[in-house]
Amino acid sequence: MTVNPLVSLIARGEADRTTTLAALALEQRWVIPADRRAFLHLAQRAASDAPESAAFFTLLAEGEALAEERLGAFAAACGVTKASAAAYQPLPGCQAYPAYVAWLALNAAPAEAVLALTANFSTWGGYCATIAEALRRHYGFTDEACAFFDFFAEPSADLDRKATAAIRAGRDAGQVDEERARRYGHLLQSYEELFWSTLRGPVPRA
Structure with missing residues (x-):
């Protein structure tokens, strides 16, 4: 897994709760519903000629709803209030990731989007597992406050299974350009890194 300076900072208990961790929660308040809508759009696009991809994206959308x-x-444990959440201005470097997921939802062949997204899942899941452990160890967060990260970990x-079926069906139907899918995946991982590096810098107090 790629070394992530911010996740490493959290793992050591050195990330500030009311700035960095709060900003992470607030950025996710924008990311999660945006990704859910993008996945629902992909499921709708795929419904007629790529049902395996549609099933994958439907499951992803359901997962985003549960994560939300x-x-x-988690946000409350970081000191986020309704007022601070309403006043928060999302950071462009963090919102580039969901913006690109939305681009994929509009432009990518569904099976190629499956490939691009799944390439990043293990990295994201590993980050979440590390954060969940650190929140308990260093910050005294409850299981409820860690549940968001537990879910993705x-x-x-x-x-x-659904991803494998979608990719196999897409390849069999000639709906996957491997090089293009790799390009999508590379961009997605770059935007993931940008999300974390943006939060690693100075962030506004929630």
Whole structure:
């Protein structure tokens, strides 16, 4: 897994709760619903000629809804209030990731989007597992406050099966350009890195 300076900072308990961790929560309040809508759009696009991809994106969208339900407890543990959440201005470097997911939802062949997204899942899941452990160890967060990260850290066999089926069906149908899918995946991972590096710099107090 790529070394992530911010995740390493959190792992050591050195990230500030009311600035850096709060900003992470607040940025995710924008990312999660945006990704969910993008996945629903991809599922709709794929429904007629790529049902395996549609099933994958439907499951992803359902997962984002569950994650959103868990995010509030993490935000509250970081000191985020309704007023500070309403006043928060999202950081462009953090929102580049969901913006590109939305681009994929509009432009990428569904099976190619599956490939691009799954390439980043293990990295994201590893980050979440590290953060969840650190929040308990160094910050005294409850299981409820860590549930958002626990959710993404837990491997999903069902999601893996659906991704494999979607990619196989897309290849069999000639709907996958491997080089283009790799390009999408590279950009997505670059925007993921930009998300974390943006939060690693100075962030506004929530």
